Structure formats: structure tokens, C-alpha cells
Amino acid sequence: MGFKAGKEHHNYKHGQGAKSRQSGAYKSWKSMLDRCNPSNANERPVYAGAGVTVCQRWAESFEAFYADMGDRPDGHSIDRIDPLGNYEPGNCRWASTKEQALNRRNTTMTEVRGESLCLHDVSIKYGVPNTTVVRRYEQGLRGEELISRKNRNALRKGSAQASAKLNEALVAEMKAGIARGERNVDLARKYGVSGSVVSEIRHGKLWAHVAATPNAGPLIKCPSCNPESCPCVAA
Known part of the structure; x- marks a missing residue:
């Protein structure tokens, strides 16, 4: 019997695992198994260390993984x-890098003008500095107030609305703590x-x-304050 190459060879499986020509799907499958391997829990705290697993069907067979997921774009x-x-069908x-970033556990999403956006995209779309958007969000501002320029000076004094995390009474307490x-x-x-x-x-x-x-007593200055000008020092 003559030599049989490619798919006709008796050892042929999927043709994507050869070191010199591993496919994108095969590399992703191998990386998935590695980061979910219990023995790598210390090195992979948000995967194996957090109990994330690969379903048995995929863990045992690249062919099954490839049948479910197809080629990696x-x-x-x-x-x-x-x-x-976990990593399993369904x-x-x-996903692209941006799609994955929006799907992280710690990504903050908010609604502005009927559209759900992360805070970074709010900044880009409406031309408001990212630090401003984040600060306003942390003050409890939502929707139009995140991007409003009309009352930006008033916003820096703090929000008095019910949805804000801070109000005058809480700030007074905080200043007492300071x-x-x-x-x-x-x-x-x-x-x-x-x-x-x-x-x-x-x-x-x-x-x-x-x-x-x-x-509350005199305000205690922070280490970098100038005693003659810093508002940390009691008047």
C-alpha cells in the first residue's frame, strides 16, 4: 500500500495541531485548557483559581470544540x-478585543440618550474628558448629567440629588473624618x-x-500640603 498523505493518513485527526501550522482555533483551545487547569490556579487566579472550568466535551476533544466554534476570525x-x-457550548x-473589554466583570455600563455605553465610550462619543465622566458617575450623576456642559461648574460643588452617593450631611461627616x-x-x-x-x-x-x-477639631494636612496655602489646614 502506497504512502497516504493528508486526510487519508491513518494518524490524521484535524490537521490543525502541527507546531509549524497551528490554527487560531487550535491555539485558543490549548490556551483555554491551560488557564482552566486546576494545577495552574495560582498563576491563573481569575480562571482556574476562580473555579472556571472547560466542559468535558471540549476538554477531551479539539474536534468537538472545533465543531461547535468553527474557525477563529x-x-x-x-x-x-x-x-x-464556564467554557461550554452556548x-x-x-469576540474582538473591544467586545471582550465591554464584557468584563468590572466594566461600568450606563445609559445615555437611550444607548447603553461604557464610561470610556461616553467620553469619546460626547467629547467629555474621561476623568470628568468617571467623576460625575461616582458622584451619582446619570444620563444627560454625565455629559452636560451647562452646569459643569455646579457639578464640581457636588450633587444634591437623591441618587448621588454623597450629600452635604455625609460630606460634613467625611470632613470630620479628615x-x-x-x-x-x-x-x-x-x-x-x-x-x-x-x-x-x-x-x-x-x-x-x-x-x-x-x-471636629482642626483639619490635619496631607503630607504634600503647603501649610500657608493648602485648604487641608484649618483657617
Whole structure:
């Protein structure tokens, strides 16, 4: 019997695993198995370390994986539709880098003018600095108020609306904590805001019109303050 090449050879499986010509789908399959291998839990804390698994059908056979997923398009990689779920048929797709970024567990989505966008895309689409969008979102502003330019100076004083995380009473308490020497990170955790918001309140850039709770004592300056000019120092 003569030599049989390619698909006619008795050892032929799928033709995509040869080191010199591994297909995109095969590389993604191998990487998926590697990051979900329990022995790699320490090196892969958000995959194997978090209990993410590959279904038995795919774990045992590339052919089964390829039958379900097909070829990997250029510029795409495997993505779990539900980021809390496992790698299995019905919960995986080939996705672009941007699609995967929008599907991360920690991506903040919000609705502006009837469209669901991540905060970064809000910044790009409406021409508002990303730091401004993030700060306003953390202050509790939503929708049109995230992109409004008409009241941008008023917004820097802090929002008094019911949906805001902070109000004048809470800011007064926070300033009392600052006066007692509490750290930004502790105050941020206590009031559910970012450390940058606490820092701006400390330095009088936000909620400057709100005084600390009475009898709070003198404000303690931060390490980088100039005692002659920094608002961290009590007047």
C-alpha cells in the first residue's frame, strides 16, 4: 500500500495541531485548557483559581470544540458570554478585543440618550474628558448629567440629588473624618466613593461650600500640603 498523505493518513485527526501550522482555533483551545487547569490556579487566579472550568466535551476533544466554534476570525479570541460562567457550548463566542473589554466583570455600563455605553465610550462619543465622566458617575450623576456642559461648574460643588452617593450631611461627616486624620482609602471605602473623590474634597475642589461637622477639631494636612496655602489646614 502506497504512502497516504493528508486526510487519508491513518494518524490524521484535524490537521490543525502541527507546531509549524497551528490554527487560531487550535491555539485558543490549548490556551483555554491551560488557564482552566486546576494545577495552574495560582498563576491563573481569575480562571482556574476562580473555579472556571472547560466542559468535558471540549476538554477531551479539539474536534468537538472545533465543531461547535468553527474557525477563529482574524483579530478575535474566545470569550465567555456570561463572564461568570464556564467554557461550554452556548456560553462562548469569537469576540474582538473591544467586545471582550465591554464584557468584563468590572466594566461600568450606563445609559445615555437611550444607548447603553461604557464610561470610556461616553467620553469619546460626547467629547467629555474621561476623568470628568468617571467623576460625575461616582458622584451619582446619570444620563444627560454625565455629559452636560451647562452646569459643569455646579457639578464640581457636588450633587444634591437623591441618587448621588454623597450629600452635604455625609460630606460634613467625611470632613470630620479628615480632621481626625482618617486616610483617604478608609473614607472612600466607608462612603462608597473613589479615593480621588475623597482627595478632591480634602483639597477643596469638591463640596468646598460644606463645613466639617462641628467640634471636629482642626483639619490635619496631607503630607504634600503647603501649610500657608493648602485648604487641608484649618483657617
